[in-house]
Amino acid sequence: MAQEYARSKEVYQRVRCMLCGEKLPLDQGQKEVHCSKCGADWVISWINPDLPMVLRHVISTYKPDGGRIF
Amino acid sequence: MSQIAYIDLTTKKVSTKDIPEQIHRMFLGGRGLAAYLLYNHVEKGINPMSPQNALIVSSGTLSGYFATAYGRTHITGKSPLTGVYGDSNIGGDFSPELKYAGFQHLVIKGKADKPTYLWIHDGQIEIKDASGLWGFDTFETQSRIWEELEDPDVKILCIGQAGERLVRFACVRSWLKRAAGRTGLGCLMGSKQLKAIAVRGTKGLPAKDPGKLLEVSKRQLDYGRKTKIFQIMAKWGLLWPWVVNRERGFVRSRNHQIIGFPEGLGTMEVDVFLDKYQERMFACHGCAMHCQHRWEIKEGHFAGLKGEGPEWFIMAGLGALVGNPYWDVALAAEEACNKYGLDVWTYANNVAWLMELWQRGIIDSNNTYGLNLEWGNRETLAKLPALIARREGLGAIIADGPDEAVKRLRKPEAALYYHRCGKGLDLEAPLTQQRATPLGCLTSNRGNDHLRGICNMEHMNLPPAVLENIFGRPINPDPLAWDTKAWMATWTQYLYAVVDALGLCKFWTKFAAPDLWGFDEPLEVLNAVTGWDMSKDELFEVGERIWNTERLFNAREGIGREGDLPSPISTVPIRGGRLDGVSLEPDKYSKMLDEYYELHGWDWEGRPTPDTLKRLNLDKEPSHIL
Numbered sequence: 283m284a285q286e287y288a289r290s291k292e293v294y295q296r297v298r299c300m301l302c303g304e305k306l307p308l309d310q311g312q313k314e315v316h317c318s319k320c321g322a323d324w325v326i327s328w329i330n331p332d333l334p335m336v337l338r339h340v341i342s343t344y345k346p347d348g349g350r351i352f
Numbered sequence: 353m354s355q356i357a358y359i360d361l362t363t364k365k366v367s368t369k370d371i372p373e374q375i376h377r378m379f380l381g382g383r384g385l386a387a388y389l390l391y392n393h394v395e396k397g398i399n400p401m402s403p404q405n406a407l408i409v410s411s412g413t414l415s416g417y418f419a420t421a422y423g424r425t426h427i428t429g430k431s432p433l434t435g436v437y438g439d440s441n442i443g444g445d446f447s448p449e450l451k452y453a454g455f456q457h458l459v460i461k462g463k464a465d466k467p468t469y470l471w472i473h474d475g476q477i478e479i480k481d482a483s484g485l486w487g488f489d490t491f492e493t494q495s496r497i498w499e500e501l502e503d504p505d506v507k508i509l510c511i512g513q514a515g516e517r518l519v520r521f522a523c524v525r526s527w528l529k530r531a532a533g534r535t536g537l538g539c540l541m542g543s544k545q546l547k548a549i550a551v552r553g554t555k556g557l558p559a560k561d562p563g564k565l566l567e568v569s570k571r572q573l574d575y576g577r578k579t580k581i582f583q584i585m586a587k588w589g590l591l592w593p594w595v596v597n598r599e600r601g602f603v604r605s606r607n608h609q610i611i612g613f614p615e616g617l618g619t620m621e622v623d624v625f626l627d628k629y630q631e632r633m634f635a636c637h638g639c640a641m642h643c644q645h646r647w648e649i650k651e652g653h654f655a656g657l658k659g660e661g662p663e664w665f666i667m668a669g670l671g672a673l674v675g676n677p678y679w680d681v682a683l684a685a686e687e688a689c690n691k692y693g694l695d696v697w698t699y700a701n702n703v704a705w706l707m708e709l710w711q712r713g714i715i716d717s718n719n720t721y722g723l724n725l726e727w728g729n730r731e732t733l734a735k736l737p738a739l740i741a742r743r744e745g746l747g748a749i750i751a752d753g754p755d756e757a758v759k760r761l762r763k764p765e766a767a768l769y770y771h772r773c774g775k776g777l778d779l780e781a782p783l784t785q786q787r788a789t790p791l792g793c794l795t796s797n798r799g800n801d802h803l804r805g806i807c808n809m810e811h812m813n814l815p816p817a818v819l820e821n822i823f824g825r826p827i828n829p830d831p832l833a834w835d836t837k838a839w840m841a842t843w844t845q846y847l848y849a850v851v852d853a854l855g856l857c858k859f860w861t862k863f864a865a866p867d868l869w870g871f872d873e874p875l876e877v878l879n880a881v882t883g884w885d886m887s888k889d890e891l892f893e894v895g896e897r898i899w900n901t902e903r904l905f906n907a908r909e910g911i912g913r914e915g916d917l918p919s920p921i922s923t924v925p926i927r928g929g930r931l932d933g934v935s936l937e938p939d940k941y942s943k944m945l946d947e948y949y950e951l952h953g954w955d956w957e958g959r960p961t962p963d964t965l966k967r968l969n970l971d972k973e974p975s976h977i978l
Contacts, residue, residue: 300599303813327623329583336595341618 297326297336308334354381354411354456356389356978357477359470361544362403362462366477369978371456377884378969379901380894381456382412382447383439384853385978386428387901389459390437392974396908400432401518401543403463409450409509409549410457412855416448416557419569419877420576421857423447423637425509425532432543433520433536433698433753434776436915437797437905440532442509442524445637447855449507452553460544469510469548471501474555482547486516489691490525497550510548511538512693514741518542519751521698522741525690529644529660530636533695535777535798560883568876572869573640581865585643589633590663590859591622597664598672600811601785601931605672606711606727607704608771608779611926613672620671625662625679636857643859647683654680654734659687669700674707675727684734692741701778702750702757703736705770714763721745754778771922773800774915775906783922783936786810786831790936791944792841795916795958797902803858807844809866810837822866832931834940838947846895847871853898854878897968900952900960904973912957916945 296307302320310331316323323340355368371385379385386408398404407429414422425447431438450456454475467482485493490512498504507526514522515538522538523531532538541547559565576582584592597603598612605613613620629649635642649657662683670682689696703725709715710725717724723732723746739747750757754770771779777799783790792805809822811831819827823843828836844862847870851861854874861869871888879886906915918936925935949956953964965971 298813300596329587333580333583335584335588335592336599337623338595338621339617344614344617 295332295334297324297334300324300336314340354451355454356385356457356459357455357472359458359460359477359479360462361460361464361468361479361546364479366479368455371978375978376413377882377886378894378897380413380850380853380878380898382410382415382424382426382853382855383428383441383849384413384894384898385457386410386426386439387898387905388973389457389978390428390430391901391905391908392976392978393459393461394430394905398430400430400435400438400540403461403544405430405461405540405543407460407537407540407544407546408457409460411447411450411455413456413853414874414877414881415855416451417559417877417881418562418565419638419881420573421636421639421641421860422855422877423639424852424855424857425450425526426852426855427509427524427532427537429537429540431535431537431798432518432539434799436775436799436909436911437902438535438537438540439798439902440523440534440537441803441852442526442530442532443636443857444507444526444530446507446509446526446549446551448637449551449553451557452555453551454553454555458549460546462544464545467545467547469497469546469550472549472551472553474553482545485547487513489513490693491528491691493548494527497548501550501552503552506550506552508548508550510693511541511546512691512741514693515539515542516547517741517743517751519694519740519743520753521695521702522693523695525693527660529686529690531690531695533697534801534803536695538693538695559881561880565877565880568880572873572877576860576868577640579865579867581859581868582641585641585859585864586633588622588626589643589645591625591645591667592664594622594664594667597668602782603668603672604782604926606675607673607701607708607769608782608922608926609708611931613677615675616667616671616677619677620667620679620682629679629683631658639857639860641857641859649680649683652680653730654684657684657687659683659690661690662686665697665700669697669704670733673700673704674733675704676730676733677728678730681728681730681733685737688734688737692737694737694740697780698778699737699740701771702754703733705754705766706746706750708769709761709763709766712769714766714769715761719746719749719761719763768921770919772919773922774917774919775799775911777801779918779922783918784926784934785931787834787944788837788840788844790918790941791837791948792844794918795841795845795945795948797899797906800918804848805841805845806863807837807840808863810840812866814866818866822862822870832934834944838944838951841948842951845899846892849895849898850874850891853894893968896952897970900964900968900970901973903954903958903960904965904970907957907959912959913945916958917941 299317304319327337428439467486469482629647788807796804
């Protein structure tokens with residue numbers, strides 16, 4: 283069951299918001315994504331054409347102190 | 353059949369024994385039989401640095417066979433760093449070669465009268481003079497042995513200057529960065545004046561059912577290559593956990609004072625390493641994942657420096673923990689630790705601790721022999737490994753661990769800021785944001801350790817049905833829930849014990865991803881190799897037996913419940929991040945610990961009961977059969 287789950291579209295072709303866990307669907311090759319639930323912005327890296335991964339915050343919108351993230 | 357070799361460095365006597373199938377099946381090889389051997393060969397209460405301590409080098413049961421990623425070597429002994437059970441696991445290619453030379457385990461006792469190395473080849477063991485190697489670093493030592501033996505295919509474990517000078521957190525090394533890092537086993541090797549172990553084997557390793565082994569291995573490899581984690585690991589190596597751990601609050605900066613590492617954003621990043629420093633990827637023996645990097649620094653103060661690694665904890669330890677946002681100095685410090693033979697984690701924890709003492713004004717340049725210990729100080733980070741290995745200046749103060757350092761600094765209050773667990777090992781996995789993970793790590797027999805008990809699936813947002821399918825019981829998917837987590841930790845610990853006994857890399861298991869190996873996949877390979885027809889329940893019980901044998905060793909040393917508790921400072925709620933204020937509440941942790949002990953069949957002190965020992969056929973140990 284774990285294998286089927288990990289292979290499903292639930293896991294591929296989207297990332298989860300690293301802060302709130304919201305599922306964030308992506309278009310192929312999309313470079314950044316905004317989480318509508320918590321407001322975080324993420325830089326996306328594509329391991330291969332079907333496999334996106336969050337790389338880091340978008341630096342220009344990152345608020346380490348007192349903002350929406352911290 | 354592989355053998356156990358017993359080597360006494362004092363008398364220079366070598367003997368061998370076959371491994372009875374019954375005992376092999378009860379413990380498997382690697383970490384399993386190593387636990388049995390340590391319990392049988394090391395008496396209660398001995399000084400870890402004495403000749404009576406044993407250094408046990410073990411190859412996994414499946415190491416060397418035609419199956420993916422079974423190349424891990426396990427090294428075991430009473431720890432010079434903590435004084436309790438010590439073991440560490442190292443990748444590379446030593447383990448299969450030891451099997452090809454005819455041995456699965458080496459039990460090394462005594463102390464040589466001069467620097468020595470072991471030369472093991474096709475059933476022969478020679479004790480050779482290493483006087484000409486003493487004083488060289490781990491890279492040079494391996495090169496010189498290859499030259500001396502005129503064979504670049506010789507596989508080597510060795511120590512650097514840190515091990516020679518008995519630094520308590522010295523480690524055993526291979527290649528440029530492979531390390532049996534934790535618990536100071538390089539110090540144990542140095543205490544025996546054993547500089548290196550070199551091995552070359554050309555013997556065959558017949559499987560009971562080669563056709564089945566080939567079919568199973570191919571099927572599992574084909575499956576594994578298609579998994580998400582395989583594809584990420586093959587490109588990012590072991591840097592990917594940085595992204596996940598940083599955002600989930602498992603990365604701490606400035607000696608665990610702050611969650612996250614905001615000042616490293618944009619510099620201490622995975623893509624910065626890949627773009628600027630990585631040269632290529634490579635793999636351990638028989639692994640298709642090739643998750644290891646070779647790197648080179650091309651410009652700046654450290655230009656020309658080359659090395660292997662890094663893994664995410666270089667970013668976490670030599671980056672965040674010490675307040676350093678720059679890759680070049682983290683790589684330089686890593687390379688120095690590799691060269692001199694120091695455990696990078698303990699090094700990072702010690703430096704972070706000293707930097708917090710500096711921040712708080714507890715120490716100043718009068719205590720540090722002039723070294724500046726402001727957060728992220730580049731010169732200090734790069735220079736200190738050499739000073740520790742040579743026991744010079746500040747290096748001499750911390751070379752024997754934090755307790756001695758507190759005495760030498762004459763600052764008793766400094767002890768309050770050192771993060772470690774009840775068994776004495778410095779903190780590795782953060783303890784506050786999860787439940788099964790701190791339980792699994794803190795109850796580890798070598799001390800708080802992610803490689804013994806981290807439950808990564810706790811924070812993967814997996815559906816309850818998937819969790820139940822994996823763990824065989826309902827698991828609460830909330831990472832902060834306390835219920836059901838004792839079973840999650842127990843199951844995980846037994847899996848890791850079996851994995852280490854077989855010689856398998858944990859990155860091919862549920863350590864890394866829910867769709868990689870649990871008990872079923874290694875069991876298929878094991879049965880094809882041995883012809884045993886072992887059941888999953890029996891394999892699970894092997895894991896339980898290994899865990900209990902290690903426990904017995906610690907119980908005999910007087911370690912009880914206090915050994916499974918964290919230091920008070922490590923449970924303090926930390927500010928910041930989405931889990932602001934969450935802590936490992938002592939009363940709830942204690943209740944979870946009770947449940948965990950009950951699941952294992954242990955008493956309130958965490959010691960195996962007579963009934964448990966009888967059920968696991970451990971009631972006659974130490975039996976001294978092997």
